Amino acid sequence: MLQWTLDEVAAATGGTVHGDGALTVTSVSTDSRAVAPGSLFVARRGEHFDGHLFVAAAVAAGAAAAVVDGDAAVDLVPRIEVSDTAVALRDLGAYRRRQLTMPVVAVTGSTGKTSTKDLLAAAIPGAAASPRSYNNEVGVPLSVLGADDGATALVLEVGSRGRGHIAWLMPALEPDVAVITNIGVAHLETFATVPALVEAKWELVQGLGAGGTAVLPADDPRLRMSHGASTVTFGGPGADVAVERLRLDGVGRPRFQLRTPSGSVEIALALSGAHQATNAAAATAAGLAIGTDLATLASGLEAAQPSPQRMEIHRGRFTVVNDAYNANPDSVRAALRTVAVMPGRHLAVLGMMAELGPIEAEEHRAMGAEARQLGYTAVVVVGDDPGIAEGAGDLAVVVPDQAAAAVAVTGMVAPGDVVLVKASRRVGLDRLAALLAKAAAP
Incomplete structure (x- = not known):
C-alpha cells in the first residue's frame, strides 16, 4: 500500500509543502467524488473543469491534503503547491513506478488495447491492470499509483492522441514489455x-x-524498425506466437491452436470475435516474456470475460450484441463479420466513427457496404451520417436519434434475430443497446 509523507510528495513533484510535511497519505485521486480517507487529491485543470474548484469537497470527503497549482490561490492547509498539477500527477506515477518490483507490461495500438490488456490480466494469476480504459495522461499514472505491492505483474493500457504523448508518460510507465496490437486508421484526424x-x-x-x-x-x-530490446511477434503463420486452426462457435467465440516457442495449446475463448484470437496471441507473447508458463496463460485466457460494451452478448427472444463502447474501421469490420456468422437474421444499428479526418466519408461508406455484402437484413443509421446509408443502399433506415432507432428496430426485429449496436463513444449508443437488451429479455 502506498504510504508517503507530504515531504516525499513534494520531492517527487518539485513542489512546496504548506503545512506538516510529515503527514502521510495512502492513495491518490483526481476525483473529489471518489476520494478515500487519507488520500491525496490532485487538483487537475481539464478541458471542461477545474479541480481546484473541488478541493474543499475532496477534503470534506476525507482527503488528507491536496496538490494544487501555485497560481490557483488555494489556501487550504496542508497542501503542496506545484507549477502544473498535470505534470505532478505524472511525476507521482513515476515515483510510484520506481518503487514497484513486479514486471510491467504496457499495451498500445489502434484497436484491441483494452481486450488484450484484459486477456493478459486474466491470464497472469495475481496481476493488476488498468481499470476500464485508463489509458491517457490521467489514467496511466492513476493505474500505476493504484497498483498493490503484492501484484505479480502490472498490465497498463496506453493510448496516444499525438506524437510525444507516450514519450511524456514514459517515466510513469518504464515497461518491461511493450505490446503494439496493430496500426489502423483510428484517430487519423488527430495524427x-x-x-x-x-x-x-x-x-x-x-x-x-x-x-x-x-x-x-x-x-x-x-x-x-530497429530498437534496443528483443522482439517477439504474434499473429498468423510465421509468427513466434501463431494462431492456427481458427474456428468460431454459434456466438462468434473463437477456438484455436496457439503455437508458441514453449509449445502448442488449444484455447477456447469466452470473448466473441475472430480478432480476439489475435489479441490472445499478443497477450500470450507478453505473458511468456515475463516468465509465465504456457499452461497457466492458456487457463487464464479461457476464463477471461469481455469488458462491458465490447461484443457484450445479451440473449433472449432476439440477441443483442452491444459493441457500443467505441468504433473505428477495423473494429466495425470485426464486429460485423463476427455477428454475420451467428445463426439468424442480422440487423446492424450503426452510428458514426469519430476522428477519421480526410477518410471519414470513404470509411463510412465502406461500413455500410460491408454490412450489405455480409447479408445483413437492415442497417439502422443513427444521427449524423457521413456515408453509412450510401454504402448500405436500400438496406439503410436513417433515423435522427436513439428514440427513433428503438422504434425502428423493435418494429422490424423478429425472434431469433441478431442485432449489432456499434458507434463511437460520443454517439452514446450504449443506452440504446441496454434498451434493446431489455426488450429482448424473455
Whole structure:
C-alpha cells in the first residue's frame, strides 16, 4: 500500500509543502467524488473543469491534503503547491513506478488495447491492470499509483492522441514489455498521417530498456524498425506466437491452436470475435516474456470475460450484441463479420466513427457496404451520417436519434434475430443497446 509523507510528495513533484510535511497519505485521486480517507487529491485543470474548484469537497470527503497549482490561490492547509498539477500527477506515477518490483507490461495500438490488456490480466494469476480504459495522461499514472505491492505483474493500457504523448508518460510507465496490437486508421484526424500514427505508437517500444521485450504483429512491416530490446511477434503463420486452426462457435467465440516457442495449446475463448484470437496471441507473447508458463496463460485466457460494451452478448427472444463502447474501421469490420456468422437474421444499428479526418466519408461508406455484402437484413443509421446509408443502399433506415432507432428496430426485429449496436463513444449508443437488451429479455 502506498504510504508517503507530504515531504516525499513534494520531492517527487518539485513542489512546496504548506503545512506538516510529515503527514502521510495512502492513495491518490483526481476525483473529489471518489476520494478515500487519507488520500491525496490532485487538483487537475481539464478541458471542461477545474479541480481546484473541488478541493474543499475532496477534503470534506476525507482527503488528507491536496496538490494544487501555485497560481490557483488555494489556501487550504496542508497542501503542496506545484507549477502544473498535470505534470505532478505524472511525476507521482513515476515515483510510484520506481518503487514497484513486479514486471510491467504496457499495451498500445489502434484497436484491441483494452481486450488484450484484459486477456493478459486474466491470464497472469495475481496481476493488476488498468481499470476500464485508463489509458491517457490521467489514467496511466492513476493505474500505476493504484497498483498493490503484492501484484505479480502490472498490465497498463496506453493510448496516444499525438506524437510525444507516450514519450511524456514514459517515466510513469518504464515497461518491461511493450505490446503494439496493430496500426489502423483510428484517430487519423488527430495524427493527420499514418506514418505519424506509427511514430507515436513506436514511442512505447523506444522506452524499453536493453532487457525489455517488444511484442509486435508479425504482418506489419511498418513495425520492423530497429530498437534496443528483443522482439517477439504474434499473429498468423510465421509468427513466434501463431494462431492456427481458427474456428468460431454459434456466438462468434473463437477456438484455436496457439503455437508458441514453449509449445502448442488449444484455447477456447469466452470473448466473441475472430480478432480476439489475435489479441490472445499478443497477450500470450507478453505473458511468456515475463516468465509465465504456457499452461497457466492458456487457463487464464479461457476464463477471461469481455469488458462491458465490447461484443457484450445479451440473449433472449432476439440477441443483442452491444459493441457500443467505441468504433473505428477495423473494429466495425470485426464486429460485423463476427455477428454475420451467428445463426439468424442480422440487423446492424450503426452510428458514426469519430476522428477519421480526410477518410471519414470513404470509411463510412465502406461500413455500410460491408454490412450489405455480409447479408445483413437492415442497417439502422443513427444521427449524423457521413456515408453509412450510401454504402448500405436500400438496406439503410436513417433515423435522427436513439428514440427513433428503438422504434425502428423493435418494429422490424423478429425472434431469433441478431442485432449489432456499434458507434463511437460520443454517439452514446450504449443506452440504446441496454434498451434493446431489455426488450429482448424473455
